[in-house]
Amino acid sequence: xxxxxxxxxxxxxxxxxxxxxxxxxxxxxxxxxxxxxxxxxxxxxxxxxxxxxxxxxxxxxxxxxxxxxxxxxxxxxxxxxxxxxxxxxxxxxxxxxxxxxxxxxxxxxxxxxxxxxxxxxxxxxxxxxxxxxxxxxxxxxxxxxxxxxxxxxxxxxxxxxxx
Numbered sequence: 001x002x003x004x005x006x007x008x009x010x011x012x013x014x015x016x017x018x019x020x021x022x023x024x025x026x027x028x029x030x031x032x033x034x035x036x037x038x039x040x041x042x043x044x045x046x047x048x049x050x051x052x053x054x055x056x057x058x059x060x061x062x063x064x065x066x067x068x069x070x071x072x073x074x075x076x077x078x079x080x081x082x083x084x085x086x087x088x089x090x091x092x093x094x095x096x097x098x099x100x101x102x103x104x105x106x107x108x109x110x111x112x113x114x115x116x117x118x119x120x121x122x123x124x125x126x127x128x129x130x131x132x133x134x135x136x137x138x139x140x141x142x143x144x145x146x147x148x149x150x151x152x153x154x155x156x157x158x159x160x161x162x163x
Contacts, residue, residue, distance in 0.1 A: 008036030
């Protein structure tokens with residue numbers, strides 16, 4: 001097992017714990033801590049400090065695409081679902097059924113939902129952009145209030161970018 005490094009990012013919606021190997025981000029999760037504990041050290045890999053910087057730009061509204069390398073740790077099915085999540089455009093949403101169809105398994109809606117909930121790379125792998133087929137917000141590991149905040153943050157900043 002590769003050595004893991006940690007760095008906390010204090011976002012507007014709570015402390016996020018970033019975890020990486022030397023070369024790739026493997027986890028970005030919301031912490032219940034109120035203050036960062038994992039601070040930058042001499043041996044903090046560049047990938048982790050780059051992730052911190054890109055998240056900061058995202059929350060400031062100046063970034064909508066991420067370039068840091070990340071590592072999925074899961075089954076082939078989970079990796080397929082998580083890869084599909086990365087294709088959801090900024091400030092847009094889709095349903096679990098849409099994701100199931102995109103991976104060629106329309107009947108796997110529940111499995112897609114379970115896998116979505118196991119995504120460990122928040123924001124960069126945008127599971128917050130997946131909503132119920134009825135258009136309502138559904139579960140989010142970081143809490144529904146955070147999901148709502150993230151979607152509103154993206155929608156409110158959409159005019160800042162020219163594409």
